[in-house]
Amino acid sequence: MAGFHACNVLVTGANRGLGLELVKQFLEKSNPPERVFAACRNPEGAQELKYLASKHPNLVIILLDVTNLASIEAAVARVEENLKGSGLNLLINNAAILRLTTLESETRENMSVVYTTNVTGPLLVSQAFLPLLKKAAQQSTQKGLSCSRAAIVNMSSEAGSIKNLLIWDFGHFISYRCSKAALNMLTKCQSLCYAEQGILTITFHPGWVKTDMGSSISDQAPLTPDESVRGILNTLPMLSEKDNGAFVDWKGNHLPW
Numbered sequence: 001m002a003g004f005h006a007c008n009v010l011v012t013g014a015n016r017g018l019g020l021e022l023v024k025q026f027l028e029k030s031n032p033p034e035r036v037f038a039a040c041r042n043p044e045g046a047q048e049l050k051y052l053a054s055k056h057p058n059l060v061i062i063l064l065d066v067t068n069l070a071s072i073e074a075a076v077a078r079v080e081e082n083l084k085g086s087g088l089n090l091l092i093n094n095a096a097i098l099r100l101t102t103l104e105s106e107t108r109e110n111m112s113v114v115y116t117t118n119v120t121g122p123l124l125v126s127q128a129f130l131p132l133l134k135k136a137a138q139q140s141t142q143k144g145l146s147c148s149r150a151a152i153v154n155m156s157s158e159a160g161s162i163k164n165l166l167i168w169d170f171g172h173f174i175s176y177r178c179s180k181a182a183l184n185m186l187t188k189c190q191s192l193c194y195a196e197q198g199i200l201t202i203t204f205h206p207g208w209v210k211t212d213m214g215s216s217i218s219d220q221a222p223l224t225p226d227e228s229v230r231g232i233l234n235t236l237p238m239l240s241e242k243d244n245g246a247f248v249d250w251k252g253n254h255l256p257w
């Protein structure tokens, strides 16, 4: 099982919630990644990231709003400059929004804003970082597909599983569920196109977690960010060709669409 010690990793929405916890746990590893890019839309206000950066020289905080193409392009330029000729091994499209709606209260504006962030965002961010992901795949001595060679991890949700419809009894949030079902399809399409370039693509369910988002649904989320991210970081190194395009949860199980 490969670790992440020689890897360059980027996480979007890294200033709070699961994104921040991912950054923390990557940095705490005994063999941490070579560089961790923590992308967020307000680096100035990202106090916890700034504190972490003061302790970890391999942490680079970058500005990235996933709904703004100019911001995405500027982030790619910043990352490329920092990589000094290396590729980006792991892109985690984590940033997302959820609006607490019902079928009756859902609006055109919500559908559009949630889709722009949760689906178009990961599409555009992946397109923009593709050259750096390809470079990582080409530079790697590893064969086959893995998260330590080159990978896109789209943070989805079992709330977007048409079969399982996680926590329907707690809330319907139609725009969010539709956006995650669409993100799953995007992931499948990416996996079919990018595998031949050495890039693994998966869609991920982190569990129902006590973050701002998870707790906005109810106070009954069973997982802490620490538990969820420990599971995620144990699972990612286990993934290979057989998982390409799959819907995987924080314990490594494959989920139904």
Ligand SMILES: NC(=O)c1ccc[n+]([C@@H]2O[C@H](COP(=O)([O-])OP(=O)(O)OC[C@H]3O[C@@H](n4cnc5c(N)ncnc54)[C@H](OP(=O)(O)O)[C@@H]3O)[C@@H](O)[C@H]2O)c1
Pocket (backbone or CB within 6 Å): 012, 013, 014, 015, 016, 017, 018, 019, 040, 041, 042, 064, 065, 066, 067, 093, 094, 095, 096, 097, 117, 155, 156, 157, 158, 205, 206, 207, 208, 209, 210, 211, 212, 213, 214, 215, 221
């Ligand atoms: N928590 C759960 O129970 C749960 C369950 C299943 C799936 N997920 C998924 O896991 C991921 C992380 O969720 P979370 O619980 O950590 O959510 P969260 O606590 O609400 O944090 C969301 C993060 O996304 C960022 N973000 C939102 N819009 C953005 C944009 N346009 N550009 C850049 N960043 C943006 C936020 O930044 P700001 O601080 O600037 O707003 C924040 O850092 C999401 O994809 C979510 O759908 C979560």
